[in-house]
Amino acid sequence: MAADIRLARSLNARAEVASLLEMPMVEIERLSLWYGEKQALRDVSMSVPKHRITAYIGPSGCGKTTLLRCLNRMNDLVDGVRIAGTVRISGTDIYEPALDVTELRKRVGMVFQKSNPFPKPIYDNVAYGPRILGVRSRADLDAIVERSLRAAALWDEVSDRLGESALSLSGGQQQRLCIARAIAVEPDVLLMDEPCSALDPIATARIEELMLDLKAGYTIVIVTHNMQQAARVSDYTGFMLLGELVEFGVTRELFTTPRDKRTEDYITGRFG
Amino acid sequence: MKKFWRSGDPFIWLTGGALALSLIMVAGLALLVLVNGMGFFWPGELVRITLAADRVVLGQVVEREPVPRPEAPPGTAREYRIKVKQGNRDLYGADFVWVDESDIVGRETPAEVVVVERREWGDLHGVIEAVKEGDRVAARGPEAGWNALRARLLEAARIHREIRRIEKKEIGAINHAQEKIRLRLRKPELGGVSGGPEVERLHGELARWQGEYGEQEARLKELRLRLRTSVVVSAAGGKEKELPLDQVVRAYRPNQMGVASKAGLYLARIWEFVSGEPRESNTEGGVFPAIFGTVMMVMLMSLMVTPLGILAAFYLREYAKQGPFVSAVRIAVNNLAGVPSIVFGVFGVGFFIYFVGGTIDRLFFSAALPTPTFGTGGILWASLTLALLTVPVVIVATEEGLAAIPAGMREASLALGATRFETTWRVVLPAVMPSILTGLILAMARAAGEVAPLMITGVVKLAPALPVDGFWPYLHLDRKFMHLGFHIYDVGFQSPNVDAARPMGFTTTALLLVIVVSLNLMAIRVRNRLRKSYAMSAV
Numbered sequence: 001m002a003a004d005i006r007l008a009r010s011l012n013a014r015a016e017v018a019s020l021l022e023m024p025m026v027e028i029e030r031l032s033l034w035y036g037e038k039q040a041l042r043d044v045s046m047s048v049p050k051h052r053i054t055a056y057i058g059p060s061g062c063g064k065t066t067l068l069r070c071l072n073r074m075n076d077l078v079d080g081v082r083i084a085g086t087v088r089i090s091g092t093d094i095y096e097p098a099l100d101v102t103e104l105r106k107r108v109g110m111v112f113q114k115s116n117p118f119p120k121p122i123y124d125n126v127a128y129g130p131r132i133l134g135v136r137s138r139a140d141l142d143a144i145v146e147r148s149l150r151a152a153a154l155w156d157e158v159s160d161r162l163g164e165s166a167l168s169l170s171g172g173q174q175q176r177l178c179i180a181r182a183i184a185v186e187p188d189v190l191l192m193d194e195p196c197s198a199l200d201p202i203a204t205a206r207i208e209e210l211m212l213d214l215k216a217g218y219t220i221v222i223v224t225h226n227m228q229q230a231a232r233v234s235d236y237t238g239f240m241l242l243g244e245l246v247e248f249g250v251t252r253e254l255f256t257t258p259r260d261k262r263t264e265d266y267i268t269g270r271f272g
Numbered sequence: 273m274k275k276f277w278r279s280g281d282p283f284i285w286l287t288g289g290a291l292a293l294s295l296i297m298v299a300g301l302a303l304l305v306l307v308n309g310m311g312f313f314w315p316g317e318l319v320r321i322t323l324a325a326d327r328v329v330l331g332q333v334v335e336r337e338p339v340p341r342p343e344a345p346p347g348t349a350r351e352y353r354i355k356v357k358q359g360n361r362d363l364y365g366a367d368f369v370w371v372d373e374s375d376i377v378g379r380e381t382p383a384e385v386v387v388v389e390r391r392e393w394g395d396l397h398g399v400i401e402a403v404k405e406g407d408r409v410a411a412r413g414p415e416a417g418w419n420a421l422r423a424r425l426l427e428a429a430r431i432h433r434e435i436r437r438i439e440k441k442e443i444g445a446i447n448h449a450q451e452k453i454r455l456r457l458r459k460p461e462l463g464g465v466s467g468g469p470e471v472e473r474l475h476g477e478l479a480r481w482q483g484e485y486g487e488q489e490a491r492l493k494e495l496r497l498r499l500r501t502s503v504v505v506s507a508a509g510g511k512e513k514e515l516p517l518d519q520v521v522r523a524y525r526p527n528q529m530g531v532a533s534k535a536g537l538y539l540a541r542i543w544e545f546v547s548g549e550p551r552e553s554n555t556e557g558g559v560f561p562a563i564f565g566t567v568m569m570v571m572l573m574s575l576m577v578t579p580l581g582i583l584a585a586f587y588l589r590e591y592a593k594q595g596p597f598v599s600a601v602r603i604a605v606n607n608l609a610g611v612p613s614i615v616f617g618v619f620g621v622g623f624f625i626y627f628v629g630g631t632i633d634r635l636f637f638s639a640a641l642p643t644p645t646f647g648t649g650g651i652l653w654a655s656l657t658l659a660l661l662t663v664p665v666v667i668v669a670t671e672e673g674l675a676a677i678p679a680g681m682r683e684a685s686l687a688l689g690a691t692r693f694e695t696t697w698r699v700v701l702p703a704v705m706p707s708i709l710t711g712l713i714l715a716m717a718r719a720a721g722e723v724a725p726l727m728i729t730g731v732v733k734l735a736p737a738l739p740v741d742g743f744w745p746y747l748h749l750d751r752k753f754m755h756l757g758f759h760i761y762d763v764g765f766q767s768p769n770v771d772a773a774r775p776m777g778f779t780t781t782a783l784l785l786v787i788v789v790s791l792n793l794m795a796i797r798v799r800n801r802l803r804k805s806y807a808m809s810a811v
Contacts, residue, residue: 072687074687077683077686102689104689105686105687105688105689106688106689109687109688110683112680112683112684112687114680116678116680116681116683116684117684118681118684118685118699118703119681119702119703120702128685128688128690128698129688129689129690132688132689132690132694132698133689165804178684181684181688182687185688185689
């Protein structure tokens with residue numbers, strides 16, 4: 001409890017009130033990260049509430065993607081990375097040495113900036129995760145594929161061509177397929193790394209709608225370049241600059257009455 | 273002018289020209305091979321040439337060229353000479369003869385002349401005098417003789433086939449069984465035992481097989497007795513030749529044949545070439561054992577090189593820590609492709625045959641020693657040597673394929689909770705499959721055309737048996753084999769009868785090209801199907 005209060009003190013006062021009312025899903029405490037000599041994250045502390053959409057905004061190279069990739073330990077794949085601090089998801093420290101990283105990644109799904117479906121049929125793309133988990137029965141897989149594609153609002157478009165290559169889909173459909181693939185293993189948290197940056201406005205709108213639908217079942221963390229998008233979809237927003245979490249709070253308040261001068265400069269377009 | 277250079281048109285012409293030049297060279301080579309090779313089977317007409325001094329030559333004109341006369345003053349009319357395939361090697365000593373056109377008194381194409389393709393001594397050209405059954409004359413004269421010959425030829429061929437079958441299959445099986453028993457007898461002998469019930473039993477079995485051998489011998493004798501028909505042919509120059517009918521492969525009268533029957537004969541001879549066994553030190557008959565050996569060697573090599581190359585490439589690209597050492601290894605692997613193939617052959621002999629094969633022989637085939645089993649050249653060692661030769665190609669192609677897989681694909685799999693191995697197995701391997709097949713295609717093309725290392729690791733001029741047959745273990749990897757590439761070298765440059773063998777060299781080359789192309793087409797088809805389902809780029 002003491003740790004919680006200490007954590008809360010470091011946060012924005014209004015966010016403190018709001019987020020204390022929420023169930024925290026992810027708790028990040030004094031997280032720092034270095035790529036070799038270069039420090040990419042500086043002492044980041046925050047908590048991501050359950051069943052809410054949390055957005056990170058900030059200029060390019062500010063560390064928001066790095067922060068996101070800390071949550072499913074994708075940074076482990078980078079050579080020469082060093083991490084300090086703790087990240088807890090549902091109370092479990094994910095940087096504990098005994099932790100099974102593949103277990104963690106099953107609980108924390110991820111959607112990437114560039115849609116990256118496997119060069120396989122649509123069905124096999126969605127069934128990939130469940131199959132890794134050991135689901136073998138065709139009936140179960142069929143059910144999972146249909147449920148996931150419906151959840152990703154793609155079922156009506158592809159239900160009659162599940163055997164076709166995923167690469168035959170349009171860019172927006174591919175990105176929704178990646179979302180379906182991520183939620184097929186029923187993760188608790190869904191990380192989205194600029195999921196709409198390569199899409200046209202209509203496809204972007206569909207993904208945003210989808211995120212709002214998915215909020216009921218998943219905790220979503222999204223990194224975005226696009227401040228309007230953060231304002232439209234997220235419940236909480238964090239502004240990052242040079243590896244630091246400058247300000248974190250309820251989205252509406254952060255955009256209307258930012259506390260920090262740097263946040264205000266950024267959202268009013270004075271730099272970045 | 274400057275504008276012309278800047279426009280880039282000359283460069284387009286240059287690139288197009290380079291492509292056209294390469295195409296013309298390749299097409300020219302293929303055309304040369306095809307023209308020289310495919311005409312070989314066409315039955316040409318038989319010309320009777322009368323020369324001054326009452327010499328007569330009967331044969332097929334195959335070549336015409338100016339007579340070289342270096343001492344003649346310029347402006348002299350050229351004189352020509354023709355090369356005639358006169359056949360009858362046993363009568364004249366040579367199949368081919370050069371005739372100066374100035375010596376020719378008369379040419380004619382008599383209708384009654386006959387070409388008899390024999391199992392030995394090449395073709396027989398002449399006029400049928402008679403057909404005999406034993407000592408009794410069954411028919412006399414060209415026309416009646418021809419009809420009688422045709423009527424009896426089928427039966428003779430059937431009996432000949434039966435004899436061959438008994439010799440190869442039945443007696444082959446007896447020899448095989450006896451050899452095995454002898455090897456089993458050797459074992460106790462080597463251990464100093466020379467008696468006992470087991471040895472007695474084996475001796476009994478040996479005797480039983482010997483009895484069976486006697487039975488087959490009797491059958492052969494009886495069959496041979498039935499082959500009493502022979503044909504008497506008088507060759508140009510008045511010599512006569514009596515030929516038993518089982519020595520006849522086929523007989524035809526080229527000067528009476530229409531285009532359709534010539535085409536039929538042409539196809540029959542091509543079929544014989546592709547499916548038959550070689551005769552007359554490879555200058556006649558077919559090349560089936562060489563086709564079989566080539567294809568089997570390439571398949572075995574593919575089976576060995578593919579897993580090896582893929583695994584090595586995966587380690588280099590996926591697991592090894594990239595750095596100067598890995599770069600050095602990579603350069604070394606690439607350079608391995610440039611090592612002369614004969615060096616690989618020498619390595620194959622030294623390491624595979626003498627060391628590995630010799631060790632296998634000492635451990636498992638000691639009863640057969642000093643006759644080597646694996647300690648001598650064989651299809652296994654030849655395939656392994658070629659696998660070693662082609663493994664850099666597969667490694668390089670696979671590595672390039674791995675490098676081309678977008679990082680996002682691996683991340684997507686890892687982010688779904690797949691382990692590194694699951695990602696490699698389920699996502700990376702299928703996606704890199706087309707590249708692997710590209711490497712395999714290149715490797716197969718290289719292996720099918722390679723001769724030098726094979727000559728010292730297991731290819732022979734004439735292999736007594738195929739590496740696959742009906743005796744356990746069916747696949748005899750220790751056997752020596754025939755190979756089309758070596759066959760070309762052999763008939764082209766090592767043949768005692770160069771003139772007769774030369775068209776054979778071209779035909780064999782054409783066949784080798786066909787085999788390489790069809791092996792490649794097969795692999796390309798597989799690759800295209802894979803590409804369709806694992807297309808790398810988004811639409």
